[in-house]
Protein backbone atom coordinates (compact mmCIF):
# COMPACT_ATOMS: atom_id res chain seq x y z
CA UNK A 638 0.00 0.00 0.00
CA UNK A 639 2.83 2.36 0.86
CA UNK A 640 4.51 1.53 -2.47
CA UNK A 641 1.39 2.32 -4.46
CA UNK A 642 1.08 5.67 -2.72
CA UNK A 643 4.76 6.38 -3.48
CA UNK A 644 4.27 5.58 -7.17
CA UNK A 645 1.22 7.81 -7.33
CA UNK A 646 3.14 10.72 -5.86
CA UNK A 647 5.93 10.13 -8.37
CA UNK A 648 3.35 10.02 -11.20
CA UNK A 649 1.81 13.28 -10.04
CA UNK A 650 5.24 14.91 -9.89
CA UNK A 651 5.99 13.77 -13.46
CA UNK A 652 2.61 15.08 -14.63
CA UNK A 653 3.29 18.31 -12.76
CA UNK A 654 6.67 18.78 -14.41
CA UNK A 655 5.20 18.08 -17.84
CA UNK A 656 2.29 20.42 -17.07
CA UNK A 657 4.69 23.19 -15.98
CA UNK A 658 6.65 22.90 -19.20
CA UNK A 659 3.43 23.71 -21.13
CA UNK A 660 3.65 27.43 -19.96
CA UNK A 661 7.31 28.03 -20.66
CA UNK A 662 7.10 29.48 -24.25
CA UNK A 663 8.82 32.84 -24.94
CA UNK A 664 6.69 36.00 -24.81
CA UNK A 665 7.14 39.76 -24.88
CA UNK A 666 4.69 42.53 -23.97
CA UNK A 667 4.56 46.16 -25.13
CA UNK A 668 2.13 48.89 -23.95
CA UNK A 669 1.19 52.06 -25.87
CA UNK A 670 0.58 54.66 -23.16
CA UNK A 671 -0.94 58.15 -23.03
CA UNK A 672 -2.82 57.84 -26.30
CA UNK A 673 -4.04 61.38 -27.12
CA UNK A 674 -5.91 63.20 -29.87
CA UNK A 675 -5.26 66.96 -30.05
CA UNK A 676 -7.15 69.40 -32.28
CA UNK A 677 -5.19 71.83 -34.45
CA UNK A 678 -5.73 75.57 -34.19
CA UNK A 679 -6.95 78.03 -36.77
CA UNK A 680 -6.34 81.52 -35.41
CA UNK A 681 -6.17 84.66 -37.48
CA UNK A 682 -4.64 87.91 -36.28
CA UNK A 683 -5.28 91.18 -38.11
CA UNK A 684 -3.09 94.10 -37.10
CA UNK A 685 -1.30 94.66 -33.83
CA UNK A 686 -3.65 92.81 -31.49
CA UNK A 687 -5.76 89.67 -31.33
CA UNK A 688 -8.72 90.20 -31.26
CA UNK A 689 -8.49 92.94 -33.85
CA UNK A 690 -8.42 96.55 -32.70
CA UNK A 691 -7.66 98.11 -36.08
CA UNK A 692 -9.85 100.60 -37.88
CA UNK A 693 -9.17 103.09 -40.62
CA UNK A 694 -8.41 106.45 -39.10
CA UNK A 695 -6.57 108.89 -41.31
CA UNK A 696 -6.16 111.32 -38.44
CA UNK A 697 -7.14 114.10 -40.79
CA UNK A 698 -10.08 115.15 -42.91
CA UNK A 699 -9.90 114.55 -46.65
CA UNK A 700 -10.63 116.90 -49.52
CA UNK A 701 -10.92 116.56 -53.31
CA UNK A 702 -7.46 115.86 -54.74
CA UNK A 703 -6.33 113.81 -51.73
CA UNK A 704 -5.11 110.22 -52.02
CA UNK A 705 -2.99 107.86 -49.99
CA UNK A 706 -2.87 104.70 -47.91
CA UNK A 707 -5.74 104.27 -45.44
CA UNK A 708 -4.81 100.86 -44.00
CA UNK A 709 -1.66 98.74 -43.81
CA UNK A 710 -2.38 95.89 -41.43
CA UNK A 711 -0.36 92.71 -41.01
CA UNK A 712 -2.50 89.58 -41.26
CA UNK A 713 -0.99 86.50 -39.59
CA UNK A 714 -2.05 82.87 -39.33
CA UNK A 715 -1.30 82.34 -35.63
CA UNK A 716 -2.71 78.81 -35.61
CA UNK A 717 -1.07 75.48 -36.32
CA UNK A 718 -3.13 74.65 -39.41
CA UNK A 719 -3.25 76.04 -42.93
CA UNK A 720 -6.32 78.06 -43.86
CA UNK A 721 -7.82 80.05 -46.68
CA UNK A 722 -8.22 83.78 -46.16
CA UNK A 723 -11.63 85.31 -46.80
CA UNK A 724 -12.56 89.00 -46.63
CA UNK A 725 -16.08 90.39 -46.58
CA UNK A 726 -17.55 93.88 -46.58
CA UNK A 727 -20.60 94.47 -44.46
CA UNK A 728 -23.76 95.18 -46.46
CA UNK A 729 -24.28 98.38 -44.49
CA UNK A 730 -22.10 101.30 -45.51
CA UNK A 731 -23.23 104.27 -43.48
CA UNK A 732 -22.83 107.71 -45.00
CA UNK A 733 -23.27 110.33 -42.31
CA UNK A 734 -24.36 113.77 -43.43
CA UNK A 735 -22.99 115.26 -40.21
CA UNK A 736 -23.81 118.92 -40.75
CA UNK A 737 -25.68 119.86 -43.92
CA UNK A 738 -23.44 122.78 -44.69
CA UNK A 739 -24.32 125.94 -46.58
CA UNK A 740 -22.17 124.91 -49.61
CA UNK A 741 -24.03 121.57 -49.76
CA UNK A 742 -27.39 123.30 -49.57
CA UNK A 743 -26.50 125.96 -52.13
CA UNK A 744 -24.52 123.83 -54.56
CA UNK A 745 -25.84 123.83 -58.14
CA UNK A 746 -27.53 121.42 -58.17
CA UNK A 747 -27.79 121.19 -54.36
CA UNK A 748 -27.22 118.21 -52.08
CA UNK A 749 -30.91 117.30 -52.05
CA UNK A 750 -30.78 115.06 -48.99
CA UNK A 751 -29.99 116.26 -45.49
CA UNK A 752 -30.91 113.27 -43.31
CA UNK A 753 -28.42 112.00 -40.71
CA UNK A 754 -27.45 108.99 -42.86
CA UNK A 755 -27.94 110.65 -46.25
CA UNK A 756 -24.35 111.77 -46.78
CA UNK A 757 -22.61 111.43 -50.15
CA UNK A 758 -18.93 110.82 -49.36
CA UNK A 759 -19.20 107.12 -50.23
CA UNK A 760 -20.16 108.07 -53.78
CA UNK A 761 -17.19 110.37 -54.27
CA UNK A 762 -14.26 108.64 -52.58
CA UNK A 763 -12.71 105.63 -54.32
CA UNK A 764 -10.87 102.90 -52.46
CA UNK A 765 -8.66 100.02 -53.58
CA UNK A 766 -8.18 96.94 -51.43
CA UNK A 767 -5.13 94.79 -52.07
CA UNK A 768 -3.00 92.11 -50.46
CA UNK A 769 0.72 92.78 -50.27
CA UNK A 770 1.54 89.08 -50.23
CA UNK A 771 5.33 89.53 -50.10
CA UNK A 772 5.06 92.53 -47.74
CA UNK A 773 7.31 94.55 -50.01
CA UNK A 774 5.29 97.72 -49.46
CA UNK A 775 4.64 97.99 -53.19
CA UNK A 776 2.38 96.41 -55.82
CA UNK A 777 4.52 93.68 -57.37
CA UNK A 778 4.74 90.00 -58.29
CA UNK A 779 2.42 87.73 -56.32
CA UNK A 780 0.21 90.52 -54.94
CA UNK A 781 -3.58 90.53 -55.41
CA UNK A 782 -6.33 93.14 -55.40
CA UNK A 783 -9.96 92.66 -54.38
CA UNK A 784 -12.08 94.14 -57.13
CA UNK A 785 -15.52 95.70 -56.55
CA UNK A 786 -17.12 93.05 -58.81
CA UNK A 787 -16.25 90.42 -56.16
CA UNK A 788 -13.31 88.92 -58.03
CA UNK A 789 -9.69 88.60 -56.89
CA UNK A 790 -7.11 89.77 -59.43
CA UNK A 791 -3.44 88.75 -59.54
CA UNK A 792 -0.53 91.07 -60.33
CA UNK A 793 0.36 90.69 -64.00
CA UNK A 794 3.11 93.17 -64.76
CA UNK A 795 5.14 96.16 -63.68
CA UNK A 796 3.42 99.44 -62.90
CA UNK A 797 1.24 100.98 -60.23
CA UNK A 798 -1.87 99.39 -58.77
CA UNK A 799 -4.29 99.29 -61.77
CA UNK A 800 -7.07 101.89 -61.88
CA UNK A 801 -9.51 98.96 -62.12
CA UNK A 802 -8.64 98.24 -58.48
CA UNK A 803 -10.40 101.47 -57.44
CA UNK A 804 -14.12 102.04 -57.07
CA UNK A 805 -16.46 104.21 -54.99
CA UNK A 806 -16.81 103.05 -51.37
CA UNK A 807 -20.55 102.51 -51.81
CA UNK A 808 -19.90 99.91 -54.51
CA UNK A 809 -18.21 97.56 -52.02
CA UNK A 810 -21.36 96.83 -50.03
CA UNK A 811 -21.80 93.12 -49.16
CA UNK A 812 -18.82 91.96 -51.23
CA UNK A 813 -17.23 88.65 -50.31
CA UNK A 814 -13.87 87.46 -51.63
CA UNK A 815 -12.71 83.88 -51.05
CA UNK A 816 -10.56 81.25 -52.75
CA UNK A 817 -13.23 80.58 -55.40
CA UNK A 818 -13.38 84.15 -56.71
CA UNK A 819 -11.30 85.11 -59.73
CA UNK A 820 -7.65 84.27 -59.17
CA UNK A 821 -8.52 83.29 -55.61
CA UNK A 822 -7.73 84.48 -52.12
CA UNK A 823 -4.47 83.09 -50.71
CA UNK A 824 -3.89 80.02 -48.61
CA UNK A 825 -1.94 80.80 -45.45
CA UNK A 826 0.15 78.12 -43.77
CA UNK A 827 0.92 78.33 -40.05
CA UNK A 828 2.86 81.55 -39.23
CA UNK A 829 2.28 82.91 -42.75
CA UNK A 830 1.72 86.64 -42.93
CA UNK A 831 0.78 89.28 -45.47
CA UNK A 832 -0.27 92.93 -45.46
CA UNK A 833 -3.88 94.01 -45.97
CA UNK A 834 -3.85 97.37 -47.73
CA UNK A 835 -6.51 99.99 -48.41
CA UNK A 836 -5.75 102.97 -50.67
CA UNK A 837 -8.06 105.94 -51.07
CA UNK A 838 -8.50 108.51 -53.78
CA UNK A 839 -10.85 111.51 -53.61
CA UNK A 840 -10.94 112.90 -57.15
CA UNK A 841 -12.43 116.30 -57.80
CA UNK A 842 -15.95 116.20 -59.17
CA UNK A 843 -18.38 118.92 -60.30
CA UNK A 844 -20.70 117.89 -57.45
CA UNK A 845 -18.13 117.13 -54.75
CA UNK A 846 -19.48 119.97 -52.57
CA UNK A 847 -22.32 117.57 -51.71
CA UNK A 848 -19.83 115.62 -49.61
CA UNK A 849 -18.62 118.49 -47.42
CA UNK A 850 -18.40 117.37 -43.78
CA UNK A 851 -19.82 113.92 -44.64
CA UNK A 852 -18.26 110.67 -43.37
CA UNK A 853 -18.43 107.11 -44.68
CA UNK A 854 -18.32 104.17 -42.26
CA UNK A 855 -18.02 100.46 -43.08
CA UNK A 856 -16.98 97.17 -41.47
CA UNK A 857 -14.57 94.63 -42.96
CA UNK A 858 -14.53 91.02 -41.74
CA UNK A 859 -11.55 88.69 -42.05
CA UNK A 860 -11.97 84.92 -41.86
CA UNK A 861 -9.43 82.09 -42.01
CA UNK A 862 -11.25 78.99 -43.21
CA UNK A 863 -10.13 75.40 -42.70
CA UNK A 864 -9.18 73.54 -45.88
CA UNK A 865 -11.43 70.44 -45.99
Ligand SMILES: [Ca+2]
Nearest residue numbers: 734736849850
Ligand atom coordinates in the same frame (compact mmCIF):
# COMPACT_ATOMS: atom_id res chain seq x y z
CA1 LIG B 1 -22.52 117.20 -44.86
Ligand SMILES: [Ca+2]
Nearest residue numbers: 750751755756
Ligand atom coordinates in the same frame (compact mmCIF):
# COMPACT_ATOMS: atom_id res chain seq x y z
CA1 LIG C 1 -27.06 114.51 -48.52
Ligand SMILES: [Ca+2]
Nearest residue numbers: 769773775777
Ligand atom coordinates in the same frame (compact mmCIF):
# COMPACT_ATOMS: atom_id res chain seq x y z
CA1 LIG D 1 4.19 93.45 -52.75
Ligand SMILES: [Ca+2]
Nearest residue numbers: 756757847848
Ligand atom coordinates in the same frame (compact mmCIF):
# COMPACT_ATOMS: atom_id res chain seq x y z
CA1 LIG E 1 -23.72 115.79 -48.03
